[in-house]
Amino acid sequence: MTKKELIKIFKQKKYKKEEKKNGKIVITQGFEKATEDKFLKWFETSNFxxxxxxxxxxxxxxxxxxxLQRTGKRHDATRGGKRSKRLELDRKDPSLPYxxxxxxxxxxxxxxxxxxxxFAEKEFEPIAKAIGRVIKSIS
Ligand SMILES: [Zn+2]
Known part of the structure; x- marks a missing residue:
């Protein structure tokens, strides 16, 4: 992972509050106060x-x-190529801010x-084990 890629990920994961054409306010959870420097430091210990x-x-x-998805060898679940290209950021406890x-x-x-x-982190463990096993079997 290059610094440039990390900065791109950081910027994509910024908190956003957008007003749609219909007046609906859409909030995308993300970094509000965390700085780019703090994120880059976090990466060093993030076990990527x-x-x-x-x-x-x-x-x-x-x-x-x-x-496999983008070349049609598997059904595409990438949401138009926006997801699954690389590992994503997740909050272990989603009630805490990014x-x-x-x-x-x-x-x-x-x-x-x-x-x-x-799911809480602990509740998700058996599901993750199963996902990991199936993903390993896909080449
Ligand atoms: Zn996983």
Missing amino acids: EKGCHYCGTSNDKSFKLYQ DNLKNVVWCCYWCNNAKSNF
């Missing part, structure tokens, strides 16, 4: 090389699965999608 915090899927494996970087981990798209904001 160990892969998904929950199932262990590596960033490289995630990209291979992304390619600014609490001790609560933020790297997570594969499939775990992030399945965990959503519903």
Whole structure:
């Protein structure tokens, strides 16, 4: 992961409050107070090389699965190429803000999608193990 890629991830994960054409306010959770420097420091201890915090899927494996979808070898679940290209950021406890970087981990798209904001970290363990096993079986 290059510094440039990390900064891009940080910027994509900024807190956003947007007003839609119909007047509806849409809030996207993300970094409000955390600075780029703090995020870059967090990365050094984030165990990115160990892969998904929950199932262990590596960033490289995630990209291979992304390619399977984008080339039509698997049904595309990337939401138009926006998801699953690489490991994503997840809050272990979704009730805490992204600014609490001790609560933020790297997570594969499939775990992030399945965990959503519903399961607690401990509750999600058996689900993550199953996801990891199935992902390993896909080449
Ligand atoms: Zn995972």
